[in-house]
Amino acid sequence: MTIHELRAAIEGGRCDPRQVLDELLERIAQHNPRLHAYIRVEPERLRAALQERLQRGPRGRLFGIPITIKDNICIQDEDTGCSSRILTGFRPPYHATVIERLLAEGAVVMPRANMDEFAFGSSTESSHFGPTRNPWDPDRVPGGSSGGSATAVAADLALGALGTDTGGSIRQPAAFCGVVGLKPTYGRVSRYGLIAFASSLDQIGPITKDVQDCALLLSVIAGQDPRDSTSAPVEVPDYPASLGQSVSGLRFGVPKEYFVEGIDPEVRDAVEQAAKTLERLGMRRVEVGLPHTPYAVAAYYIIATAEASSNLARYDGVQYGYRAANGSRLQAPGSRPPQGDLIEMYLRTRAEGFGPEAKRRIMLGTYVLSRGYYEAYYLKGLKVRTLIKRDFDEAFERCDVILTPTSPTAAFRLGEKLDNPLQMYLSDIFTISVNLAGIPALSMPCGFTASKLPIGMQLLAAPFQEPRLFQVAHAYEQATDWHRQTPAIALN
Amino acid sequence: MAVVSRQDIEQVALLARLKLEEQELATFSAQLDEILKYVQQLQAVSTDTIEPTSHVLPLSNITRPDERRPCLRPEASLNLAPARHGQLIKVPKVIE
Numbered sequence: 001m002t003i004h005e006l007r008a009a010i011e012g013g014r015c016d017p018r019q020v021l022d023e024l025l026e027r028i029a030q031h032n033p034r035l036h037a038y039i040r041v042e043p044e045r046l047r048a049a050l051q052e053r054l055q056r057g058p059r060g061r062l063f064g065i066p067i068t069i070k071d072n073i074c075i076q077d078e079d080t081g082c083s084s085r086i087l088t089g090f091r092p093p094y095h096a097t098v099i100e101r102l103l104a105e106g107a108v109v110m111p112r113a114n115m116d117e118f119a120f121g122s123s124t125e126s127s128h129f130g131p132t133r134n135p136w137d138p139d140r141v142p143g144g145s146s147g148g149s150a151t152a153v154a155a156d157l158a159l160g161a162l163g164t165d166t167g168g169s170i171r172q173p174a175a176f177c178g179v180v181g182l183k184p185t186y187g188r189v190s191r192y193g194l195i196a197f198a199s200s201l202d203q204i205g206p207i208t209k210d211v212q213d214c215a216l217l218l219s220v221i222a223g224q225d226p227r228d229s230t231s232a233p234v235e236v237p238d239y240p241a242s243l244g245q246s247v248s249g250l251r252f253g254v255p256k257e258y259f260v261e262g263i264d265p266e267v268r269d270a271v272e273q274a275a276k277t278l279e280r281l282g283m284r285r286v287e288v289g290l291p292h293t294p295y296a297v298a299a300y301y302i303i304a305t306a307e308a309s310s311n312l313a314r315y316d317g318v319q320y321g322y323r324a325a326n327g328s329r330l331q332a333p334g335s336r337p338p339q340g341d342l343i344e345m346y347l348r349t350r351a352e353g354f355g356p357e358a359k360r361r362i363m364l365g366t367y368v369l370s371r372g373y374y375e376a377y378y379l380k381g382l383k384v385r386t387l388i389k390r391d392f393d394e395a396f397e398r399c400d401v402i403l404t405p406t407s408p409t410a411a412f413r414l415g416e417k418l419d420n421p422l423q424m425y426l427s428d429i430f431t432i433s434v435n436l437a438g439i440p441a442l443s444m445p446c447g448f449t450a451s452k453l454p455i456g457m458q459l460l461a462a463p464f465q466e467p468r469l470f471q472v473a474h475a476y477e478q479a480t481d482w483h484r485q486t487p488a489i490a491l492n
Numbered sequence: 493m494a495v496v497s498r499q500d501i502e503q504v505a506l507l508a509r510l511k512l513e514e515q516e517l518a519t520f521s522a523q524l525d526e527i528l529k530y531v532q533q534l535q536a537v538s539t540d541t542i543e544p545t546s547h548v549l550p551l552s553n554i555t556r557p558d559e560r561r562p563c564l565r566p567e568a569s570l571n572l573a574p575a576r577h578g579q580l581i582k583v584p585k586v587i588e
Contacts, residue, residue, distance in 0.1 A: 091572070093568035093569065186549060187548075187549045187551075200547050229551070295533065297530075298530060298531040298533055299531075299534060301527065301531060302534075313509075316509065318573070318574075318583055320572035321572075321574070322574070344584070345584045346509040348511055356516075359516070360524070362510065363501070366507050370504065370507065376535075377528075380534050380535070380537075381531075382544030382545055382546055383537075383542040385544070386539075386543055386544060389545055421526075422530055437548065438548030463548075
């Protein structure tokens with residue numbers, strides 16, 4: 001069931017939200033042990049939260065509706081841990097702004113959708129709590145880092161979810177799981193209470209079963225927030241109003257740089273078919289160039305790790321989270337002079353608290369920011385970012401939206417890329433430029449491989465043009481039935 | 493030739509406050525070397541006249557009125573500390 005269907009049923013008095021939650025919890029009890037979309041679910045707390053909502057409201061647009069939350073968005077007094085050991089025991093003393101906005105519409109928030117540790121990954125395998133599995137084929141990854149949110153939505157263990165996207169972490173798992181995911185324009189949604197990965201790239205966004213739900217959730221969470229100085233002073237349009245409008249006469253751009261070597265032919269064909277569908281709907285295809293695309297992954301892994309290494313410096317075992325037990329003083333790395341007890345505590349806390357991918361990114365980020373390398377790496381990365389952004393500025397002079405595949409392949413197997421970080425990074429090749437340029441992008445299902453794995457296509461627009469994305473995505477969705485197909489597991 | 497030496501990796505680990513095992517040092521040396529070699533392709537891009545973009549929005553100097561506002565109770569924050577002593581957070585010895 002979608003959010004908008006449930007909303008209509010609740011408002012029409014045809015449906016008791018308590019029964020909906022009970023059925024959801026039953027499905028979670030049945031399937032979560034295998035899929036591991038949620039790190040932990042506490043049925044009694046959720047029932048109590050729903051009861052409180054039903055009694056006291058508010059009767060908003062999400063009244064009585066459970067919304068699943070990725071584990072890096074702060075919920076007051078609920079364990080929030082970025083799927084990391086280092087945040088063990090952390091219960092935020094405040095809500096993220098997006099949580100306040102969901103609650104103000106009457107929603108029930110369901111915590112702890114699994115994720116890659118600190119959102120570092122494209123497969124949800126780097127979670128301290130173990131991987132999430134793809135509901136279409138449990139031997140495959142759900143994508144990442146918002147793999148828990150995407151799996152929960154696809155397997156009908158959630159009505160809708162919030163994820164976060166720094167380099168594709170909403171869109172790539174949405175593609176792998178056959179659902180809709182939106183990375184909003186940078187600054188569209190407040191990041192207050194989002195545990196930071198890369199502050200100039202991170203955005204919170206919806207993962208849903210269809211485009212209408214996506215528009216509804218964005219309309220709830222979007223808007224300027226005095227507590228996030230990077231949230232944009234731009235009015236929030238009526239997103240649902242953009243649904244159902246004709247797309248005839250609009251232009252979609254197809255960048256040749258996204259149809260290159262390494263792309264799975266099944267993915268290429270599905271997106272080509274989608275282009276034909278858009279043409280049948282009256283849209284005009286134009287070829288566009290995004291010539292700096294080949295440099296996006298390199299620029300991204302400099303900028304994102306540099307920001308991450310700074311953001312993660314705060315995890316030192318002092319103010320919150322995990323602290324290594326006191327032990328005998330060990331020798332610091334290499335043959336260096338003995339460190340003081342406090343430094344020793346930092347070294348051990350971080351060594352024990354972070355997993356391998358977090359350590360790798362902290363190391364890489366520290367390296368590219370260190371004296372002697374800053375200009376060659378970090379500054380160079382920022383300049384290439386300017387060029388990537390310009391590519392999009394120029395392309396959007398010639399078209400209203402851009403159509404690309406979301407990922408070069410469908411879901412890969414668990415363990416397939418775990419020992420090769422560079423291969424894992426390259427799986428984000430089609431999603432990363434969007435974050436560097438700060439533009440909005442939506443991934444939605446556009447077909448299946450021969451082995452019945454979902455294929456995702458991506459629609460990109462100029463900054464704050466989310467209504468255009470919803471308009472085109474909804475028209476495509478109405479013309480196809482990919483979004484109505486569900487994994488066998490969701491039917492049980 | 494390697495872009496990063498074993499010595500670089502040890503120095504970076506210390507700066508990043510990560511105590512790495514011998515095995516991790518070896519693995520990370522090889523992996524970071526591979527990643528850094530990959531990112532060196534950026535050197536092929538001419539950027540002499542290009543300004544860096546650290547942030548995509550044209551926002552600067554965001555201010556708010558300098559007024560008293562509610563904030564967290566000290567107890568709400570102190571309760572999160574792994575070790576505390578009254579109204580203080582307890583840490584290992586800082587000075588030799």
